[in-house]
Amino acid sequence: MRYLPALIVDAVLVLVFAAIGRASHQEDPAGFLLTAWPFLVALLVGYAVALLLPARPRRPWSLAWGAVVWVVTVAGGMLLRVLSGDTAEVPxxxxxxIVLGLFLVGWRGLAALVRRLRASSDRSSASAPQTRPSAAAFPAAVPEPGAAATRAPEASAADDPAEAPESRDPDPA
Structure with a gap:
Protein backbone atom coordinates (compact mmCIF):
# COMPACT_ATOMS: atom_id res chain seq x y z
CA MET A 1 0.00 0.00 0.00
CA ARG A 2 2.97 2.36 0.36
CA TYR A 3 3.14 2.57 -3.44
CA LEU A 4 -0.44 3.74 -3.90
CA PRO A 5 -0.02 7.47 -3.06
CA ALA A 6 2.92 7.82 -5.47
CA LEU A 7 1.07 5.86 -8.15
CA ILE A 8 -1.97 8.13 -7.79
CA VAL A 9 0.17 11.27 -8.08
CA ASP A 10 1.90 9.83 -11.15
CA ALA A 11 -1.39 8.80 -12.78
CA VAL A 12 -2.90 12.24 -12.20
CA LEU A 13 0.19 13.86 -13.72
CA VAL A 14 -0.04 11.59 -16.79
CA LEU A 15 -3.69 12.61 -17.15
CA VAL A 16 -2.71 16.28 -16.85
CA PHE A 17 -0.05 15.74 -19.53
CA ALA A 18 -2.65 14.26 -21.88
CA ALA A 19 -5.23 16.99 -21.17
CA ILE A 20 -2.68 19.75 -21.77
CA GLY A 21 -1.57 18.08 -25.00
CA ARG A 22 -5.13 17.78 -26.28
CA ALA A 23 -5.95 21.36 -25.38
CA SER A 24 -2.77 22.73 -26.99
CA HIS A 25 -3.79 21.20 -30.33
CA GLN A 26 -7.37 22.50 -30.09
CA GLU A 27 -8.64 18.95 -29.81
CA ASP A 28 -11.53 17.94 -27.62
CA PRO A 29 -10.07 17.91 -24.08
CA ALA A 30 -12.71 15.36 -23.06
CA GLY A 31 -10.91 12.81 -25.24
CA PHE A 32 -7.73 13.04 -23.18
CA LEU A 33 -8.19 9.42 -22.10
CA LEU A 34 -7.54 8.38 -25.70
CA THR A 35 -4.16 10.08 -25.43
CA ALA A 36 -3.48 9.02 -21.85
CA TRP A 37 -4.30 5.30 -21.87
CA PRO A 38 -1.01 4.07 -23.42
CA PHE A 39 0.97 6.11 -20.91
CA LEU A 40 -1.17 4.95 -17.98
CA VAL A 41 -0.63 1.30 -18.96
CA ALA A 42 3.10 1.97 -19.38
CA LEU A 43 3.11 3.71 -15.98
CA LEU A 44 1.83 0.52 -14.34
CA VAL A 45 4.50 -1.46 -16.18
CA GLY A 46 7.07 1.08 -14.95
CA TYR A 47 6.03 0.42 -11.35
CA ALA A 48 6.35 -3.33 -11.93
CA VAL A 49 9.81 -2.87 -13.45
CA ALA A 50 10.91 -0.67 -10.53
CA LEU A 51 9.65 -3.33 -8.10
CA LEU A 52 11.40 -6.17 -9.91
CA LEU A 53 14.81 -4.60 -10.49
CA PRO A 54 17.47 -6.52 -8.53
CA ALA A 55 19.06 -3.34 -7.21
CA ARG A 56 15.72 -1.61 -7.25
CA PRO A 57 14.99 1.67 -5.60
CA ARG A 58 13.13 0.89 -2.40
CA ARG A 59 10.93 3.95 -2.10
CA PRO A 60 8.37 5.00 -4.72
CA TRP A 61 8.97 8.68 -3.93
CA SER A 62 12.73 8.46 -4.56
CA LEU A 63 14.39 10.03 -7.59
CA ALA A 64 15.70 6.65 -8.77
CA TRP A 65 12.19 5.19 -8.71
CA GLY A 66 10.92 8.21 -10.64
CA ALA A 67 13.64 7.82 -13.27
CA VAL A 68 12.75 4.16 -13.86
CA VAL A 69 9.04 4.94 -14.05
CA TRP A 70 9.67 7.89 -16.37
CA VAL A 71 11.78 5.95 -18.89
CA VAL A 72 9.37 2.99 -18.97
CA THR A 73 6.32 5.27 -19.19
CA VAL A 74 7.68 7.24 -22.15
CA ALA A 75 9.08 4.23 -24.04
CA GLY A 76 6.11 1.98 -23.29
CA GLY A 77 3.57 4.70 -23.98
CA MET A 78 5.10 5.44 -27.38
CA LEU A 79 5.26 1.75 -28.24
CA LEU A 80 1.60 1.23 -27.28
CA ARG A 81 0.57 4.31 -29.31
CA VAL A 82 2.27 2.92 -32.42
CA LEU A 83 0.90 -0.61 -31.88
CA SER A 84 -2.62 0.78 -31.52
CA GLY A 85 -2.35 2.62 -34.84
CA ASP A 86 -1.63 6.10 -33.52
CA THR A 87 1.43 8.16 -34.38
CA ALA A 88 4.59 8.87 -32.43
CA GLU A 89 6.38 11.58 -34.37
CA VAL A 90 9.74 12.90 -33.19
CA PRO A 91 8.42 16.27 -31.87
CA ILE A 98 10.45 16.40 -21.36
CA VAL A 99 7.01 16.95 -19.84
CA LEU A 100 6.71 13.49 -18.33
CA GLY A 101 10.27 13.77 -17.02
CA LEU A 102 9.43 17.05 -15.33
CA PHE A 103 6.22 15.58 -13.95
CA LEU A 104 7.31 12.10 -12.88
CA VAL A 105 10.79 12.97 -11.63
CA GLY A 106 10.11 16.61 -10.77
CA TRP A 107 7.65 16.07 -7.95
CA ARG A 108 10.02 13.57 -6.40
CA GLY A 109 12.84 16.10 -6.60
CA LEU A 110 10.66 18.69 -4.87
CA ALA A 111 9.70 16.15 -2.21
CA ALA A 112 13.38 15.30 -1.64
CA LEU A 113 14.21 18.99 -1.33
CA VAL A 114 11.43 19.54 1.20
CA ARG A 115 12.56 16.50 3.19
CA ARG A 116 16.16 17.73 3.16
CA LEU A 117 15.19 21.24 4.24
CA ARG A 118 12.93 19.91 6.96
CA ALA A 119 15.65 17.57 8.23
CA SER A 120 18.25 20.35 8.30
CA SER A 121 15.89 22.68 10.15
CA ASP A 122 15.11 19.88 12.63
CA ARG A 123 18.83 19.29 13.17
CA SER A 124 19.55 22.99 13.65
CA SER A 125 16.70 23.44 16.10
CA ALA A 126 17.75 20.30 18.00
CA SER A 127 21.35 21.49 18.29
CA ALA A 128 20.41 25.01 19.40
CA PRO A 129 20.32 25.44 23.19
CA GLN A 130 16.82 25.35 24.50
CA THR A 131 16.27 28.23 26.91
CA ARG A 132 13.04 28.98 28.61
CA PRO A 133 12.26 32.52 29.66
CA SER A 134 11.96 33.05 33.38
CA ALA A 135 8.65 33.96 34.95
CA ALA A 136 10.06 37.41 35.74
CA ALA A 137 10.36 38.12 32.02
CA PHE A 138 6.58 38.03 31.73
CA PRO A 139 4.92 40.08 34.49
CA ALA A 140 1.53 38.79 35.45
CA ALA A 141 -1.30 40.90 34.08
CA VAL A 142 -3.81 39.21 36.34
CA PRO A 143 -3.17 38.78 40.05
CA GLU A 144 -2.64 35.28 41.26
CA PRO A 145 -5.71 33.52 42.57
CA GLY A 146 -6.29 34.36 46.19
CA ALA A 147 -4.10 37.49 46.10
CA ALA A 148 -7.07 39.84 45.94
CA ALA A 149 -8.76 38.07 48.85
CA THR A 150 -5.80 38.60 51.19
CA ARG A 151 -5.43 42.31 50.47
CA ALA A 152 -7.43 44.67 52.68
CA PRO A 153 -9.91 46.77 50.78
CA GLU A 154 -9.05 50.44 50.64
CA ALA A 155 -11.53 52.80 52.22
CA SER A 156 -13.07 55.48 50.10
CA ALA A 157 -15.28 58.44 50.77
CA ALA A 158 -18.23 56.58 49.32
CA ASP A 159 -17.87 53.88 52.00
CA ASP A 160 -18.56 56.33 54.86
CA PRO A 161 -22.24 57.35 54.88
CA ALA A 162 -21.37 60.63 56.54
CA GLU A 163 -19.03 61.48 53.70
CA ALA A 164 -21.28 60.30 50.94
CA PRO A 165 -22.43 63.11 48.63
CA GLU A 166 -26.10 62.19 49.01
CA SER A 167 -26.02 62.67 52.77
CA ARG A 168 -24.69 66.23 52.59
CA ASP A 169 -27.19 68.88 51.95
CA PRO A 170 -25.56 72.07 50.71
CA ASP A 171 -28.57 74.15 51.62
CA PRO A 172 -29.77 73.21 55.13
CA ALA A 173 -32.83 75.52 55.05
Missing part, protein backbone atom coordinates in the same frame (compact mmCIF):
# COMPACT_ATOMS: atom_id res chain seq x y z
CA UNK A 92 5.77 14.44 -29.83
CA UNK A 93 8.39 12.04 -28.44
CA UNK A 94 10.60 14.96 -27.42
CA UNK A 95 7.78 16.92 -25.80
CA UNK A 96 6.35 13.85 -24.04
CA UNK A 97 9.81 12.92 -22.73
Missing amino acids: FIVVAS
Whole structure:
Protein backbone atom coordinates (compact mmCIF):
# COMPACT_ATOMS: atom_id res chain seq x y z
CA MET A 1 0.00 0.00 0.00
CA ARG A 2 2.97 2.36 0.36
CA TYR A 3 3.14 2.57 -3.44
CA LEU A 4 -0.44 3.74 -3.90
CA PRO A 5 -0.02 7.47 -3.06
CA ALA A 6 2.92 7.82 -5.47
CA LEU A 7 1.07 5.86 -8.15
CA ILE A 8 -1.97 8.13 -7.79
CA VAL A 9 0.17 11.27 -8.08
CA ASP A 10 1.90 9.83 -11.15
CA ALA A 11 -1.39 8.80 -12.78
CA VAL A 12 -2.90 12.24 -12.20
CA LEU A 13 0.19 13.86 -13.72
CA VAL A 14 -0.04 11.59 -16.79
CA LEU A 15 -3.69 12.61 -17.15
CA VAL A 16 -2.71 16.28 -16.85
CA PHE A 17 -0.05 15.74 -19.53
CA ALA A 18 -2.65 14.26 -21.88
CA ALA A 19 -5.23 16.99 -21.17
CA ILE A 20 -2.68 19.75 -21.77
CA GLY A 21 -1.57 18.08 -25.00
CA ARG A 22 -5.13 17.78 -26.28
CA ALA A 23 -5.95 21.36 -25.38
CA SER A 24 -2.77 22.73 -26.99
CA HIS A 25 -3.79 21.20 -30.33
CA GLN A 26 -7.37 22.50 -30.09
CA GLU A 27 -8.64 18.95 -29.81
CA ASP A 28 -11.53 17.94 -27.62
CA PRO A 29 -10.07 17.91 -24.08
CA ALA A 30 -12.71 15.36 -23.06
CA GLY A 31 -10.91 12.81 -25.24
CA PHE A 32 -7.73 13.04 -23.18
CA LEU A 33 -8.19 9.42 -22.10
CA LEU A 34 -7.54 8.38 -25.70
CA THR A 35 -4.16 10.08 -25.43
CA ALA A 36 -3.48 9.02 -21.85
CA TRP A 37 -4.30 5.30 -21.87
CA PRO A 38 -1.01 4.07 -23.42
CA PHE A 39 0.97 6.11 -20.91
CA LEU A 40 -1.17 4.95 -17.98
CA VAL A 41 -0.63 1.30 -18.96
CA ALA A 42 3.10 1.97 -19.38
CA LEU A 43 3.11 3.71 -15.98
CA LEU A 44 1.83 0.52 -14.34
CA VAL A 45 4.50 -1.46 -16.18
CA GLY A 46 7.07 1.08 -14.95
CA TYR A 47 6.03 0.42 -11.35
CA ALA A 48 6.35 -3.33 -11.93
CA VAL A 49 9.81 -2.87 -13.45
CA ALA A 50 10.91 -0.67 -10.53
CA LEU A 51 9.65 -3.33 -8.10
CA LEU A 52 11.40 -6.17 -9.91
CA LEU A 53 14.81 -4.60 -10.49
CA PRO A 54 17.47 -6.52 -8.53
CA ALA A 55 19.06 -3.34 -7.21
CA ARG A 56 15.72 -1.61 -7.25
CA PRO A 57 14.99 1.67 -5.60
CA ARG A 58 13.13 0.89 -2.40
CA ARG A 59 10.93 3.95 -2.10
CA PRO A 60 8.37 5.00 -4.72
CA TRP A 61 8.97 8.68 -3.93
CA SER A 62 12.73 8.46 -4.56
CA LEU A 63 14.39 10.03 -7.59
CA ALA A 64 15.70 6.65 -8.77
CA TRP A 65 12.19 5.19 -8.71
CA GLY A 66 10.92 8.21 -10.64
CA ALA A 67 13.64 7.82 -13.27
CA VAL A 68 12.75 4.16 -13.86
CA VAL A 69 9.04 4.94 -14.05
CA TRP A 70 9.67 7.89 -16.37
CA VAL A 71 11.78 5.95 -18.89
CA VAL A 72 9.37 2.99 -18.97
CA THR A 73 6.32 5.27 -19.19
CA VAL A 74 7.68 7.24 -22.15
CA ALA A 75 9.08 4.23 -24.04
CA GLY A 76 6.11 1.98 -23.29
CA GLY A 77 3.57 4.70 -23.98
CA MET A 78 5.10 5.44 -27.38
CA LEU A 79 5.26 1.75 -28.24
CA LEU A 80 1.60 1.23 -27.28
CA ARG A 81 0.57 4.31 -29.31
CA VAL A 82 2.27 2.92 -32.42
CA LEU A 83 0.90 -0.61 -31.88
CA SER A 84 -2.62 0.78 -31.52
CA GLY A 85 -2.35 2.62 -34.84
CA ASP A 86 -1.63 6.10 -33.52
CA THR A 87 1.43 8.16 -34.38
CA ALA A 88 4.59 8.87 -32.43
CA GLU A 89 6.38 11.58 -34.37
CA VAL A 90 9.74 12.90 -33.19
CA PRO A 91 8.42 16.27 -31.87
CA PHE A 92 5.77 14.44 -29.83
CA ILE A 93 8.39 12.04 -28.44
CA VAL A 94 10.60 14.96 -27.42
CA VAL A 95 7.78 16.92 -25.80
CA ALA A 96 6.35 13.85 -24.04
CA SER A 97 9.81 12.92 -22.73
CA ILE A 98 10.45 16.40 -21.36
CA VAL A 99 7.01 16.95 -19.84
CA LEU A 100 6.71 13.49 -18.33
CA GLY A 101 10.27 13.77 -17.02
CA LEU A 102 9.43 17.05 -15.33
CA PHE A 103 6.22 15.58 -13.95
CA LEU A 104 7.31 12.10 -12.88
CA VAL A 105 10.79 12.97 -11.63
CA GLY A 106 10.11 16.61 -10.77
CA TRP A 107 7.65 16.07 -7.95
CA ARG A 108 10.02 13.57 -6.40
CA GLY A 109 12.84 16.10 -6.60
CA LEU A 110 10.66 18.69 -4.87
CA ALA A 111 9.70 16.15 -2.21
CA ALA A 112 13.38 15.30 -1.64
CA LEU A 113 14.21 18.99 -1.33
CA VAL A 114 11.43 19.54 1.20
CA ARG A 115 12.56 16.50 3.19
CA ARG A 116 16.16 17.73 3.16
CA LEU A 117 15.19 21.24 4.24
CA ARG A 118 12.93 19.91 6.96
CA ALA A 119 15.65 17.57 8.23
CA SER A 120 18.25 20.35 8.30
CA SER A 121 15.89 22.68 10.15
CA ASP A 122 15.11 19.88 12.63
CA ARG A 123 18.83 19.29 13.17
CA SER A 124 19.55 22.99 13.65
CA SER A 125 16.70 23.44 16.10
CA ALA A 126 17.75 20.30 18.00
CA SER A 127 21.35 21.49 18.29
CA ALA A 128 20.41 25.01 19.40
CA PRO A 129 20.32 25.44 23.19
CA GLN A 130 16.82 25.35 24.50
CA THR A 131 16.27 28.23 26.91
CA ARG A 132 13.04 28.98 28.61
CA PRO A 133 12.26 32.52 29.66
CA SER A 134 11.96 33.05 33.38
CA ALA A 135 8.65 33.96 34.95
CA ALA A 136 10.06 37.41 35.74
CA ALA A 137 10.36 38.12 32.02
CA PHE A 138 6.58 38.03 31.73
CA PRO A 139 4.92 40.08 34.49
CA ALA A 140 1.53 38.79 35.45
CA ALA A 141 -1.30 40.90 34.08
CA VAL A 142 -3.81 39.21 36.34
CA PRO A 143 -3.17 38.78 40.05
CA GLU A 144 -2.64 35.28 41.26
CA PRO A 145 -5.71 33.52 42.57
CA GLY A 146 -6.29 34.36 46.19
CA ALA A 147 -4.10 37.49 46.10
CA ALA A 148 -7.07 39.84 45.94
CA ALA A 149 -8.76 38.07 48.85
CA THR A 150 -5.80 38.60 51.19
CA ARG A 151 -5.43 42.31 50.47
CA ALA A 152 -7.43 44.67 52.68
CA PRO A 153 -9.91 46.77 50.78
CA GLU A 154 -9.05 50.44 50.64
CA ALA A 155 -11.53 52.80 52.22
CA SER A 156 -13.07 55.48 50.10
CA ALA A 157 -15.28 58.44 50.77
CA ALA A 158 -18.23 56.58 49.32
CA ASP A 159 -17.87 53.88 52.00
CA ASP A 160 -18.56 56.33 54.86
CA PRO A 161 -22.24 57.35 54.88
CA ALA A 162 -21.37 60.63 56.54
CA GLU A 163 -19.03 61.48 53.70
CA ALA A 164 -21.28 60.30 50.94
CA PRO A 165 -22.43 63.11 48.63
CA GLU A 166 -26.10 62.19 49.01
CA SER A 167 -26.02 62.67 52.77
CA ARG A 168 -24.69 66.23 52.59
CA ASP A 169 -27.19 68.88 51.95
CA PRO A 170 -25.56 72.07 50.71
CA ASP A 171 -28.57 74.15 51.62
CA PRO A 172 -29.77 73.21 55.13
CA ALA A 173 -32.83 75.52 55.05
